[in-house]
Structures are given as structure tokens and as C-alpha cells.
Amino acid sequence: MASNNPVLNKIEELKPTFIKRLSDAIAIPAVSGDESLRPKVVEKAHFLAKQLKDLGFHDIQLKDLGVQPPPVSDSNLKLPPVILSRYGNNDSKNKKKTILIYGHYDVQPALKEDGWDTEPFTFYLDEEKQIMRGRGVTDDTGPLLGWLNVVQAYREAGKELPVNLITCFEGMEESGSIGLDKLIIEEADKYFKDVDTVCISDNYWLGTKKPVLTYGLRGCNYYQITIKGPKADLHSGVFGGCVAEPMIDLVHVLQSLVKPNGEIQIAGIKEMVAPVTETENQIYEKIDFSVEELNQAIGSKTSLYDNKRDILMHRWRYPSLSIHGVEGAFYGPGAKTVIPGQVIGKFSIRTVPDIDSKKLDQLVIDHCNKVFAELKSPNTFKTELVHDGNYWITDPFNKSFTAAARATKDIYGVEPDLTREGGSIPITLTFEKALKTNVLLLPMGRGDDAAHSINEKLDVSNYINGMKIMANYLLYYSED
Ligand SMILES: C[C@H](N)C(=O)N[C@@H](Cc1c[nH]cn1)C(=O)O
Ligand SMILES: [Zn+2]
Numbered sequence: 001m002a003s004n005n006p007v008l009n010k011i012e013e014l015k016p017t018f019i020k021r022l023s024d025a026i027a028i029p030a031v032s033g034d035e036s037l038r039p040k041v042v043e044k045a046h047f048l049a050k051q052l053k054d055l056g057f058h059d060i061q062l063k064d065l066g067v068q069p070p071p072v073s074d075s076n077l078k079l080p081p082v083i084l085s086r087y088g089n090n091d092s093k094n095k096k097k098t099i100l101i102y103g104h105y106d107v108q109p110a111l112k113e114d115g116w117d118t119e120p121f122t123f124y125l126d127e128e129k130q131i132m133r134g135r136g137v138t139d140d141t142g143p144l145l146g147w148l149n150v151v152q153a154y155r156e157a158g159k160e161l162p163v164n165l166i167t168c169f170e171g172m173e174e175s176g177s178i179g180l181d182k183l184i185i186e187e188a189d190k191y192f193k194d195v196d197t198v199c200i201s202d203n204y205w206l207g208t209k210k211p212v213l214t215y216g217l218r219g220c221n222y223y224q225i226t227i228k229g230p231k232a233d234l235h236s237g238v239f240g241g242c243v244a245e246p247m248i249d250l251v252h253v254l255q256s257l258v259k260p261n262g263e264i265q266i267a268g269i270k271e272m273v274a275p276v277t278e279t280e281n282q283i284y285e286k287i288d289f290s291v292e293e294l295n296q297a298i299g300s301k302t303s304l305y306d307n308k309r310d311i312l313m314h315r316w317r318y319p320s321l322s323i324h325g326v327e328g329a330f331y332g333p334g335a336k337t338v339i340p341g342q343v344i345g346k347f348s349i350r351t352v353p354d355i356d357s358k359k360l361d362q363l364v365i366d367h368c369n370k371v372f373a374e375l376k377s378p379n380t381f382k383t384e385l386v387h388d389g390n391y392w393i394t395d396p397f398n399k400s401f402t403a404a405a406r407a408t409k410d411i412y413g414v415e416p417d418l419t420r421e422g423g424s425i426p427i428t429l430t431f432e433k434a435l436k437t438n439v440l441l442l443p444m445g446r447g448d449d450a451a452h453s454i455n456e457k458l459d460v461s462n463y464i465n466g467m468k469i470m471a472n473y474l475l476y477y478s479e480d
């Protein structure tokens, strides 16, 4: 009886050890998008490999993915390794199912001056509120370590793990999972040959109270526009008015992409979006979510929609275009009178069924070239794809989802909502296709965890209960 699973008590007992493990991992600033921090990403891979070894995982391999392809400043920059390892083995007497656990150990950039209350790479535990803070606690270091902790709990409870595990932990997810597709395809009939299913814990509940299981993701195509003019930044008093300013060109192109109401202005994208079906129309009402919960999570009342249905549809099943930032532009405090000589504007499009990724790239590049040509600017202009990752959608009633729903009900006492996710995990579809299996998304954190934002957090209760769900999920999946 899994609700009496002694491993659950062991998880409670080992809470201080599990919090310490997370604290140690958070201290390594493994920011994949910052080339200067690449050694730290590699350091975190070694940290995890050691933890895996100490916990009895074997056949641990740090897979080299070679050099990072352009656009990149350092053309010799090596990609961080993918960590493959096994727990348990299939011999003739021991025919257990095998679950591949995917997670990522890299994190988004974070600086204290972005507005964090504490140093982002110094783990902070709010003892009173029982909330842990630090870059990566919820995305995705906490959930990734959850699996290691569960193995430790099984071992220390004297219980055999009911399944075999294979880990695939990458260090480039926040930068488009570059290089991982190829590795998965290569290893499909080798390291991954016995995999029965894939489980990913790398997204969040929709709100703050109700657990969810996730059966869909949006994709993400990330672009950059580079505009070059003067060979260095200039004094705007001396040169303003007589030079073509890259930043002015960029603002024109960026504003042409999307309206303030979120409507994408690039011709041809809307037409690729799958129409809403009657079955789909009915799912939104049943989901436990409110406009107030959205406002709470964003910390303001600036939602574009005032009802649950529209919010969910625009988060899950419609594309969105976000403008992320401008490299080379002045952004510090004060009033610097400068004309930036070169600027790089960054934006991405979250993709949904049935957007064709390659067709989208062409539409984006054609649109940007056309708008820039209309400016008749003497500056140089280039739009390029930085990375892409496909959307994904699956059947939420297969064996893996059923096992996870049972495990969730054991711990939280309610059936989880079945949700889609507005974010992206680029590798999900590759696992499904290359390993010819299904993928379950089993989120640990809450919708207000502030992943990618300041003061990223994970409630201690979500960390602990998330591991209890994992522990029972392994058991239920093994029984089926
Ligand atoms: C949902 C997941 N935890 C996540 O944050 N994914 C990132 C992946 C990504 C895609 N391009 C860059 N990063 C996301 O959705 O932004
Ligand atoms: Zn992320």
C-alpha cells in the first residue's frame, strides 16, 4: 500500500539533508546563457556526478557535446556535458521497468541588482514561511535533486527501488538544449535502449494550491536582430542628428512585431494556428485557476484578459511574442548621452500546434528585412535564429499519467488538474520520437515560484511532497 510506503517517512526524516543538498547546488552559478560562466556550468555537472556516485548510481558518463555553434562570441566555447547514469539493472531475474528521468542543471541569469532580496546564488531559507530562495530552486535544480533524494530515501528505508532509473541531465536547457537532440538520437538504441517511459519534473503548477500534471508545452523560437552603424558609441550632442542611429532603427523594427495587446503582426503566423475544437472548448471551465491567482503571481493587475478562459488559451494554445532586451544599449542609472554604435535586439515566439518552425523562421526574417528596408537606413542589419524547440502535446490518460495521478492523490488528497504549460522544454518531443515512448511532466513547484524572475522560490512543502509523489509514482508505475 503506497500511502504507507515507509519511504515517505524517510523523506520527512531526511528533510535537512535534502535542503543542504539543494543549498550546495544553488551555490554554483551555472548560467548557460552567460559564456563567462561556462566553467561553473561544468563544475555543477561534476558536483551532480559525485552525488550520483555516492548514492549508488553507476555507468555514470559525462557526455561531451562538442563546441557551441554560432551565434556565440567564443567560437571555441565547449557545450556543458550531459550526465547519463543508471540506477538498477535489467538482468534475466530482474525485469523491472525503466524510467528515464530528464532534468536540467543550468539556470537563468540572475544578479542581486535585478531586485533580489538576497544574493541569488546564496541559498536562503525563510524559516518562518518555510520557503527556499535562490536561482534554480524551482527551475530546475530542486526537482532534479528530488529524484536523487528519492533514491536516497529508498536506500535508507531499506526498500529496493521498484524500477530502474536512467538519468539524462543537461546543462543547456535554458539556452535551447543545443546539442542534446543529436545525443538522444545516437543513444536511443544504446544507453536508452531499455527505456519504458520518460518523466520530466521541470514545470510548475498553474496556481498555488492545486497540484497538476502537464500534457502540453509551447515551443520557443528565439531570434536576435543585430544592427551595426558607427564603429564605437558616440556623443549624442556632437553626432546626434547627423548619423543613422542603430537603436532608432531597432526600435522601429521591434515595434513592428507585436501590438501592445499581444497581437503578433508578422503575416502568416495566425494562419498556422490550429483551430479551437468543441472538445477543447470544454476543458477550460474545469481548471482550478482564477484571474486573482494570475495577478498574485505577476504582482500587479496588468493582465491582458479578465477571464480564466482567455488567460489559459493565451498561455497554452496561442502563440505569443516577447521582446526580451537589447544588448549594447545604455541601461544603467543616470542620463548618459550616448548613441550606441551597435545593438542586438532579442525576442522570441512561443509556438503552438500547428506552427511549422522553419516556416516561422522565414516569416520572421522576411518581415524584419522588409521593415528595415523601408527605413532606408545605411546601417547593416541581420536577423537570425538563436535557438528553437518544438511544442509538444500528449495523451494525459496513459499508464504513466495514471500512476502519477494516483501518487498525487495520495499526497495531496485531490485528483490533479490536467494542464498545459506556456513555457517550453525543447527536448520533450525528441524523447518521444527518438525513444518511441511517452513523456510525463510532473511539476514540483507552484505557479508563483518566480522562475526566471527575481526571488525565485520553492516552498519546502512542495519540495518534500514533490519527492513523496515521485516515490509513489515509481511504485505505481512499476506495478502496472
Ligand atoms: C519550463 C522550463 N522550466 C523552462 O523554463 N524552459 C525554458 C526553455 C527555454 C527555451 N528557450 C530558452 N529557454 C523556457 O520556457 O523559457
Ligand atoms: Zn527555465
Ligand SMILES: [Zn+2]
Pocket (backbone or CB within 6 Å): 104, 139, 140, 173, 202, 203
Ligand atoms: Zn526548466
